Amino acid sequence: MNNKAEVREFLMTRRARLTPDAAGIVGGINRRVAGLRRSEVASLAGLSVEYYARIERGAIGGASASVLDALSRALQLDDTEHAHLLDLARAADGIPTSGRPRRKASRPTNQRISLQWALDSITEGVAFVRNQRQDLLATNELGRAFYAPIIGDGGRTPNLARFQFLDPLSREFYPDWDTFAEMCVSIMRAEAGRDPHDKGLQDLVGELSTRDETFRKLWGAHNVRTHGAGKKRFNHPVVGEIHLAYEELVVTADPGSILMVYTAEPGSPSADRLHLLGSWAAQHAEARP
Numbered sequence: 190m191n192n193k194a195e196v197r198e199f200l201m202t203r204r205a206r207l208t209p210d211a212a213g214i215v216g217g218i219n220r221r222v223a224g225l226r227r228s229e230v231a232s233l234a235g236l237s238v239e240y241y242a243r244i245e246r247g248a249i250g251g252a253s254a255s256v257l258d259a260l261s262r263a264l265q266l267d268d269t270e271h272a273h274l275l276d277l278a279r280a281a282d283g284i285p286t287s288g289r290p291r292r293k294a295s296r297p298t299n300q301r302i303s304l305q306w307a308l309d310s311i312t313e314g315v316a317f318v319r320n321q322r323q324d325l326l327a328t329n330e331l332g333r334a335f336y337a338p339i340i341g342d343g344g345r346t347p348n349l350a351r352f353q354f355l356d357p358l359s360r361e362f363y364p365d366w367d368t369f370a371e372m373c374v375s376i377m378r379a380e381a382g383r384d385p386h387d388k389g390l391q392d393l394v395g396e397l398s399t400r401d402e403t404f405r406k407l408w409g410a411h412n413v414r415t416h417g418a419g420k421k422r423f424n425h426p427v428v429g430e431i432h433l434a435y436e437e438l439v440v441t442a443d444p445g446s447i448l449m450v451y452t453a454e455p456g457s458p459s460a461d462r463l464h465l466l467g468s469w470a471a472q473h474a475e476a477r478p
Contacts, residue, residue, distance in 0.1 A: 192280050192385060193247025195411075199277065200245045202411045203264045204230055211265070233263035250281035269379060273413040276382040301442070308332070308448075314463075315433070315451035318440060321380040322389050323350040323373065326446065331463070334470035335451070338362050338426060350377065350393060354401040364424050374407040375414040382413065384445075416447070427469055428462040 205224040209215065214229055225233075231241035236256065244252060244260070257278055261271040308316045308329040315335045317328040325347040328336060339352045339362075353359050353373050363369040381390055397404040416437040423431050433451040440446040453460035 192277065195382070195385070196247045196249045196277050196281065197245060198409075199273070199411045200260075200264070203266065203270065204245075207265060212263075230260075230263050234259040236260075247281075249278050252278055269413050269415050273379055273382040280382075280385045304440070304443075311450060312467075313452065316448065318443075318446055318448050319349065320443075320447075321384065321387065321445040322348070322393055323377065324348050330470055331467050334427070334466050334473070335423075335425065348393070349373065350397060350404075354397050354404045361424055361426075364422050364430070369421075370403060371407060371412070372414065372416075374404060374410075375412045376416055378408070378411060379413040379415060380445075416449070421451075425462075425466065428466045431462045431466075432457070432459045433463075 204227070205222065207224045209220075209225065209229070212225055212229065212233060214225070214233075220226075227242055227245060228238045231238045234241065234256075236244075236259065241260075244256075257274055258271075260266075261274060264270075266274065304318065305327055308318070308327055311329050312331070315329070315332045317332040317336065318326045320326055325336065325339065328340075333340060336347070338358050339347045339349065339356075341347070350373055353363070353370055359369075360366045377390070377394065381387070381394070384390070394408065398408060416435070418434070418436050420432060420434050423433065425431055431453065433453055435449060435451050438448040438450070440448050453463045
């Protein structure tokens, strides 16, 4: 990915979304831009207009931490956006991803059977491991049943982003499809900033940009986010609508891999449906040769 273009478009989209009122600036009349002017961002950040203009054109290399912090405050970036800006600056400076050695390609999970054991020990929730490219690398038994629409009958590694944007079944599986789509792309955007040399991620972005207009539009928005924790609503073909809370955990032994666990509130209808799905999965496991 072109670092200068990434910097330019990220800063321009952040500047365009920030209104003068939100920034505490008297808007005036006959404004030709939707958000702030470059000169206004420069003033808020305590920079010269010429220096900020160079940075916004993509020349972020060599920018000090204090300058990047000032830009984050001026543009009212959240923590994830601030981290993304730092990642873009590190890439421009030639510093390895977030100060760490560049990631290697994710290894097949069967090389670390202990990770599968850890997943299998989680019996009351959906547990799976994904990498920065949204590949579904490993699941527990309940996870295999839960993600059956994505995993299918085998073949190439299931990919959550491809399912989201290229499989019509995703609109049934995700009742809040638009929200899921924005989350998916924003997470991928953040990952791309952390490792701009990840060819697998670049190829996936190119594929989805070519094949799906919604993905292309969301990618162009340059929004970033982390997953963290929260709640999601699903419509599973076996048990129907189910509301789950999720927690994201970093797999430190495999840089770039994330362990996700989905659980239901104890005693809730969703918990009953999750137990029902577990029973269904066990029956099908016994029936397999």
